[in-house]
Amino acid sequence: MKLTRQHELFRESLRRTLHQEIAPHIDIWEKERKMPAREVYTKMGKLGYLGLTHPVEYGGLGLDLGYSYVWAQELGKLSAGSISMSLSVQTDIATPLLAEYGSQELKQNFLSGAISGNLIAAIAVTEIKGGSDLGAMQVRAERTSDGYILNGGKAWITNGSIADFAVTLCRTGSGNSISNLSILVIPTNLPGVTREPIIEKLGNWSCDHGHLTFNQVLVPSENLLNEEGCGYELQTRSFARERCFLAVVACSQAKRMLHQVIHYAAHRQMLGEKLLNHQSASFRLAELFSELDLVMTYTSATYEKLARNEDCIREASVAKLRASRLVRSVADCSLQLYGAAGYMTLGGVERDFRDCRASSLAGGADEALLHFISAYLEHSTAKY
Numbered sequence: 001m002k003l004t005r006q007h008e009l010f011r012e013s014l015r016r017t018l019h020q021e022i023a024p025h026i027d028i029w030e031k032e033r034k035m036p037a038r039e040v041y042t043k044m045g046k047l048g049y050l051g052l053t054h055p056v057e058y059g060g061l062g063l064d065l066g067y068s069y070v071w072a073q074e075l076g077k078l079s080a081g082s083i084s085m086s087l088s089v090q091t092d093i094a095t096p097l098l099a100e101y102g103s104q105e106l107k108q109n110f111l112s113g114a115i116s117g118n119l120i121a122a123i124a125v126t127e128i129k130g131g132s133d134l135g136a137m138q139v140r141a142e143r144t145s146d147g148y149i150l151n152g153g154k155a156w157i158t159n160g161s162i163a164d165f166a167v168t169l170c171r172t173g174s175g176n177s178i179s180n181l182s183i184l185v186i187p188t189n190l191p192g193v194t195r196e197p198i199i200e201k202l203g204n205w206s207c208d209h210g211h212l213t214f215n216q217v218l219v220p221s222e223n224l225l226n227e228e229g230c231g232y233e234l235q236t237r238s239f240a241r242e243r244c245f246l247a248v249v250a251c252s253q254a255k256r257m258l259h260q261v262i263h264y265a266a267h268r269q270m271l272g273e274k275l276l277n278h279q280s281a282s283f284r285l286a287e288l289f290s291e292l293d294l295v296m297t298y299t300s301a302t303y304e305k306l307a308r309n310e311d312c313i314r315e316a317s318v319a320k321l322r323a324s325r326l327v328r329s330v331a332d333c334s335l336q337l338y339g340a341a342g343y344m345t346l347g348g349v350e351r352d353f354r355d356c357r358a359s360s361l362a363g364g365a366d367e368a369l370l371h372f373i374s375a376y377l378e379h380s381t382a383k384y
């Protein structure tokens with residue numbers, strides 16, 4: 001990604017903010033399994049970080065995607081995945097859909113609040129009976145003269161139990177075709193919406209996750225994004241940005257972990273030598289370092305395509321797949337080289353190991369991405 005001096009100045013001030021406002025609290029938030037989300041969101045909103053690329057008329061800064069790239073990189077440097085997971089849903093997954101396809105009224109009612117940090121957003125796609133298969137979606141919104149009547153449930157939703165609104169994929173017609181999927185913006189204070197937090201989970205402890213249940217919820221028809229029936233198309237289009245963003249976060253996390261473990265191995269004595277001088281360790285680290293170089297370069301090039309508004313969904317899927325796998329390999333290698341200190345000492349290496357496991361699931365499971373990429377196989381061979 002070509003970054004200018006302005007992007008780098010932005011990085012410096014963002015880094016200072018994260019070091020002052022977030023980093024010192026991470027261990028305690030993780031221990032308590034809860035971050036003070038309202039406080040974090042309003043603080044970050046006031047500083048402009050929640051609307052970097054969003055339109056100025058709704059309180060955003062109207063900046064280019066280079067700023068969202070730097071935002072993703074710096075979030076990935078934090079010592080827990082929770083913060084990037086929660087904030088990235090707000091800034092680069094849920095609200096871009098609203099910014100791009102929402103009516104003026106929807107943007108005034110929801111986008112402005114999300115940018116200022118007064119409102120917390122969620123993206124609600126996954127259901128208990130299927131996340132990878134969008135066609136299997138069961139949540140249904142029936143059109144009536146008063147609006148839509150929504151029924152069903154969404155599962156494993158980031159910010160799910162604290163969100164003020166959820167950008168929700170649902171069915172607006174009979175039958176199970178993807179052509180009757182639509183996206184509705186659901187305020188979670190509507191009668192019939194229940195939010196249930198998920199407390200016990202493997203990682204990302206201080207990030208909220210929850211289930212949303214809709215029981216005869218009357219949703220104003222104005223809360224529809226774009227038109228009925230184009231939910232599948234809008235959602236899959238938005239995957240390019242989401243996957244690019246998540247790939248950058250994962251690369252940045254991998255880089256942070258790799259630097260940390262290289263430093264450790266350079267100081268840990270083993271059989272009268274630095275651990276780093278043992279070939280099995282140095283070769284493994286060199287392999288991961290090389291892989292990181294490749295994946296970062298590829299991801300950066302894909303982000304540039306995204307910034308130029310070029311079609312890059314295939315490349316974004318490749319980047320997300322490889323970055324997710326890489327960060328997991330780095331976390332695993334790191335824990336191995338740290339030995340029991342990595343396994344037993346809470347908060348550092350073991351947290352990375354737990355947190356980054358989600359990267360191969362959230363935002364599209366690895367196999368779902370492979371399924372998507374495999375659709376291009378024959379086409380690319382024909383071109384060759």
Ligand SMILES: Cc1cc2nc3c(=O)[nH]c(=O)nc-3n(C[C@H](O)[C@H](O)[C@H](O)COP(=O)(O)OP(=O)(O)OC[C@H]3O[C@@H](n4cnc5c(N)ncnc54)[C@H](O)[C@@H]3O)c2cc1C
Pocket residue numbers: 089122123124125126127128129130131132133155156157158159204209358361362363364365366367368371
């Ligand atoms: C930490 C975390 C945060 C999340 N946040 C959100 C959120 O904010 N909003 C939201 O909507 N969802 C969220 N999810 C859900 C996530 O998007 C889903 O977990 C993911 O899409 C997979 O869906 P699933 O869990 O239903 O698994 P399933 O779809 O049941 O898939 C299970 C497994 O089957 C395999 N599989 C999937 N597809 C294929 C295929 N085509 N071929 C072969 N094997 C396949 C994969 O190994 C996959 O892991 C989150 C998940 C996690 C873990």
